[in-house]
Amino acid sequence: MFPFLARLVQRRSWVVLIFWLVATSLLFLYAPRWEEVTKDDDVRFFPRDYPSVVGQELLERGFPRDAASSQLVFVFERLSGPLTPADLAAVEQHAAEFYKFSESNPSLGVKKLDTHRTPVIGPRLIGSAHDGPGQAVLTIASLNGTYLSRKTRIAVDQILGYLAEHAALPDGLHRSVTGSAVVGHDMNTAANESIHNTTLTTIILVVVILLVVYRSPLLAMVPLVTIAFSVVVSMKAIAGLTKIPWLSFQVINITQVFVVVVLFGAGTDYCLFLIARYREELARGRSRKDALNEAIVQVGGALAASAGTVIVGLGMLYFSSFAKIRYTGPAIALSLSIALLAALTLAPVLLSWLGGAIFWPFRPPHHTPGADREVESLEQVPMTGFWIWVANLVVRHPAPILVVSIAVLAPLAYVGARTTSNYSQLADLDPDRPSVVGASVIRRYFAVGELSPTVALVENPKVDFRTPEGREKVAEVTRRLLAVPGVAEVRSLTQPLGTPPIPDDKKSIIQLMAERAMRGAVDGRYVSTKAPDEKDLNHITRFDVVFKSDPFSKPSLQSLDLLDQTLTAASRPGEPLYGAVGIGTAGSTSALNDLMRVTTSDQRRMYLLVTFGVYVILVGLLRRPGVCLYLILTVVLGYLASLGVTELVFRGMHHSTEPWGGLDWTVGFFLFVILVAVGEDYNILLMARVIEEEKKYGVIEGTRRAVAHTGGIISSCGLIMAGTFGSMLTGTLTSLRELGFSLGLGILLDTFLVRPILVPAFVVLMDRIWNGDAPGRLKPAASQRIAEPIEEALVEAPASKNLTADAVDSCLGQFYED
Known part of the structure; x- marks a missing residue:
């Protein structure tokens, strides 16, 4: 496949260009605009038996004007x-x-x-x-x-x-x-501001990094143009999926942030690997045509396999039951596929057309006759000296390094494992947002639950709630609901103002007359006296419940759970609501509670599916189930440590009058999915090199060389990826800032600790345990073929201190070709 792709790009570059132009034109012609199909409404995608869905249905049937x-x-x-x-x-x-x-x-x-x-x-x-x-x-x-x-x-x-x-x-x-409408408005406004800020910061960051890495404006332009074009095409392609009838695809607004950040991070990495390999082949003396052909053939397989872990991991989210998760994952996976295709077709066309001018103002990489090609190759490796030092240290002392690394990460991972998710919408907003300002005003005069009272509804075809018997049942349920912890007030048929009723024998004549005059209005508000369907008349009643806490907070969600249990208990035989056929709750707190319920279920399912999917790909590529399991465990350890550090940092920065409620629920979920997929992406590149090198030099020396050779390019890519995720810190939603910080930190941990230290230390240690090798000892068969140590090859050509571009050595591409 990749030799064909290389020939096509070299000999028929106009075909590649026409393909992209036609595909893009068709998308712009038939795909709808992003703004026309995007959805922000999380709460309309719950199963029909969820309390908020049942409650909304009862509200519309019994109180259509109040629905x-x-x-x-x-x-x-x-x-x-x-x-x-x-x-x-x-x-x-x-x-x-x-x-x-x-x-x-x-x-x-x-x-x-x-x-x-x-x-x-x-x-x-x-x-x-x-x-x-x-x-x-x-x-x-x-x-x-x-x-x-x-x-x-x-x-x-x-x-x-x-x-x-x-x-x-x-x-x-x-x-x-x-109020809830203003909270939602502020959430969406902040999301749109975050999209704009994150996109702008990401582009500026990538441009600066590319200029620093390449120092050639035209060379830096190639990945930038390729990925920018991929982002535009991806956005139109995602919007176009909504036009496929049988797919029923939905576009979630916040997906745009992930598409931009992931594509500029991972997509730039793909271009970096291709360009770096192109430079390497030029430095080995190949012509520009042959160098580009070799780069596509050798790097294409590695990039496809690495991208495959991310695409499969994110694609697994399609099996989620919640729309925001179900459609965001596959949308990012589709955009990554487009970016990969562009990196292997559009970027090579630009490299071919620009020729030697692309390296201006510097001289193109070339081979000096008589010079050692290995030394020249190593000169190209960024931070070679540092990674050789790391490789030697890990190979010589794998056990102590492994123990120290785990000892450092374990306490942070423990904190991460104990983090709780926060579903509060107000906590996600800055304190100067109108809804937050208004909520603080309400707190001074009312129970803050007045922001969005919860409506509990009961349907009982055996009870006419306007009869004395029905009123007595309502009074009893009202008393029970008032006893629920966290409930500030209950307004119902028997206490419409939220205060306990005065006994008739203690009421004045004026009070009795006023009560009789108001009875019709009270009945109309709390009993289904105007239901469109006759069978619902007087058989549906409502209880307006005001919580003591913010309706979007965890205490309110806990009180709502107790309220649901109280209503369920009251519908059992011998209880006041026995015979009820429908019990539900309506309002923002109920919708948020169902959101927590559905996402918690999805998280458990997705953790298993994503991990299993990535593990299967690892085993298929590396053919070492035990090592693949360890790779998964190291990434999970890095995930928990990143989550723990994020928890500590943002808890320390929390200065609100409200107690710390935990990280937003999206942080732990998306951090896990993206970190497992991207982390294994880098591990594949390292382990593929380890496997190839150990065939020549044995496990220990092969691991040493693999870390030294891949350290520079993978760390460069990791820095770019971490930087693009870090751009989410410029967002105005607290959840995006938390997620951006945790993702950036997680990628850095994976790049500079998990991949170069935990993984090779384990490989070397297991080899010594399994084969009984002493430290520094190599297998006899391998030692006969061992080349001069890497350090000696660098004596005459010390590594440059500047951050330069590099590629995975030819054996990495050869691994995938085989």
């Missing part, structure tokens, strides 16, 4: 004292004008507006400060879009624009906005 998916909360506060009549009048005027605005803009999706004048719930929307003279009032707009959807983000953008032009409020009255 909003997110809320926007206007908070009006006066810090200096109670709200004045003028303040309340201004709030009413604000609500009336906003209602007119929403009616004239139906695309906003505003379903209803609750104010302090709304029957039943209105009085609960005025709160006094917990520790001061201030007072605040809420106005709640219910939207029909889920909080993370693109539709909601656009609606909130329009509303914020409207508010910016709204008339000024009375002096001393301040307005802020929050």
